[in-house]
Amino acid sequence: MNLPNKLTISRILMTVIFLVVLFVEFPLHYTVALVLFVAASITDCLDGSIARKRGLITDFGKLMDPLADKVLICSAFIAFIEIGWMPAWMVVVVVARELAITGLRLLAASKNIVLAAEKQGKNKTITQIVAIVALLLLRSRRAAVRGEGLVQLVVLLLREHDRLGLSLAAQHLVLVEVHLHHLRRDGGARQGRVTLVSMR
Secondary structure, eight states: OHHHHHHHHHHHHHHHHHHHHSSSOOHHHHHHHHHHHHHHHHHHHHHHHHHHHOOOOOOHHHHHHHHHHHHHHHHHHHHHHTTTTTTTHHHHHHHHHHHHHHHHHHHHTTOOOOOOOOOHHHHHHHHHHHHHHHHHHHHHHHHHHHHHHHHHHHHHHHHHHHHTTGGGGGGOEEEEEEEEOOBTTTTBBBEEEEEEEEOO
């Protein structure tokens, strides 16, 4: 298997990891999910570019490259429904279109005809990627502004140090103050303060 095809397969694998990170809550998991999605999207640009420059275009790549794109995009949109970020009808429109195109490609493949992705299809994919990245950026920023990831991280570190007995924080009073800046709700901005206390 050549390098472009390996990149295509890696995009599918990164999609699985992206979904796991998106649903499993841990400090800054939205930011990690964003990084994974961007990395997977970059492989979409690299595999086709490398294949054309090095003359490594194969029937496998022609079929799997657009299919891997659809797996990545549709997985993200469907996950957003579960999280509550997007209405279901909007995702149904996108997924229905992708499934129809995939069906046509599989029908053509059964007749030994390979339909490669065209420029319009690539532009559509780029637009969808930009939309998903923008949504992930927005959610990551909101979590960072609220300080949720920082709070979880501090709690995790204090518990770990206390369990292992490696920190002086377990022997003295430790005060960790984290300012939580909330976005405007109900016409007003709210700010809170959380104080974590750890004593031996």
